[in-house]
Amino acid sequence: MKMVFLGTGATTPSHMRFTPSIVICATRSCLLLDCGEGTQIRLQEAGIDVLKVKYVIITHAHGDHIYGLKPLIDSFIMRGLSQKIKEKKLYIYAPRGFCSAGNQSFTDVVECHEMLSESRESFIEVEEYIFKQLPMLHGDINAFGIYIIIKSNLKHKVDIFYSGDGVCSEECIKFLKTVKPCLIIHEASFLDYYNDSMKAKEKFHATVANAAKLATEVNAKILILTHISSRYRNDDLRDFLSRARRIFNGDIFLASDLSTLYLNRVLCE
Ligand SMILES: [Zn+2]
Numbered sequence: 001m002k003m004v005f006l007g008t009g010a011t012t013p014s015h016m017r018f019t020p021s022i023v024i025c026a027t028r029s030c031l032l033l034d035c036g037e038g039t040q041i042r043l044q045e046a047g048i049d050v051l052k053v054k055y056v057i058i059t060h061a062h063g064d065h066i067y068g069l070k071p072l073i074d075s076f077i078m079r080g081l082s083q084k085i086k087e088k089k090l091y092i093y094a095p096r097g098f099c100s101a102g103n104q105s106f107t108d109v110v111e112c113h114e115m116l117s118e119s120r121e122s123f124i125e126v127e128e129y130i131f132k133q134l135p136m137l138h139g140d141i142n143a144f145g146i147y148i149i150i151k152s153n154l155k156h157k158v159d160i161f162y163s164g165d166g167v168c169s170e171e172c173i174k175f176l177k178t179v180k181p182c183l184i185i186h187e188a189s190f191l192d193y194y195n196d197s198m199k200a201k202e203k204f205h206a207t208v209a210n211a212a213k214l215a216t217e218v219n220a221k222i223l224i225l226t227h228i229s230s231r232y233r234n235d236d237l238r239d240f241l242s243r244a245r246r247i248f249n250g251d252i253f254l255a256s257d258l259s260t261l262y263l264n265r266v267l268c269e
Pocket residue numbers: 060062138165
């Protein structure tokens with residue numbers, strides 16, 4: 001049971017950091033959280049067969065979170081044909097309007113479900129994954145974060161909150177306080193110095209302080225920072241960790257492309 005960060009950059013891909021995508025592989029299948037450009041290349045580099053991916057959750061329809069989807073679907077189909085596997089399907093869960101807008105590129109291999117805000121109360125359960133959308137504040141786009149429980153067997157269960165982009169709404173914070181997710185994976189597009197914080201507000205993104213405050217407020221054990229802008233290098237990157245440590249006492253990591261977390265080794269109890 002593992003999680004691999006496929007893309008940890010923001011807005012546009014760079015050589016070091018592709019745009020957002022995380023793959024979680026439990027025992028039977030893998031699930032993608034967002035699908036930035038180049039996701040299928042990083043999957044190959046991580047040694048994960050595209051046919052192992054069965055579920056894709058899209059947090060919002062900004063290009064950096066979705067441009068990898070069409071190439072991924074094409075590779076999924078081609079690889080299925082070459083393996084003479086016909087019955088494989090890719091299940092996409094996305095915000096309202098996404099499935100109809102993507103109709104032209106979706107074939108009968110794809111089953112696309114829109115996660116409607118009216119059904120916020122409910123959890124979706126597929127195989128080893130149980131998940132739920134939580135509204136994020138990210139400008140005027142319909143964006144949500146994902147609370148997900150992964151259970152590969154009865155003994156081991158890990159729960160994660162992945163922010164996608166933006167900051168948690170009140171409803172999101174209220175829910176996370178009740179479940180106290182073990183892991184928070186949060187976008188940290190900006191550091192929290194004055195100018196950076198102002199820019200974050202302008203662009204409806206989160207600072208490292210927003211991420212660390214949320215982790216503290218909801219009693220998380222681990223905070224992983226991702227969605228790192230290419231404007232930050234070297235010393236700035238060290239600042240991400242030290243700034244987060246001022247606020248959050250748990251373990252803190254700065255994700256890089258292809259960094260891997262073995263979820264069965266994560267102790268949440
Ligand atoms: Zn966005």
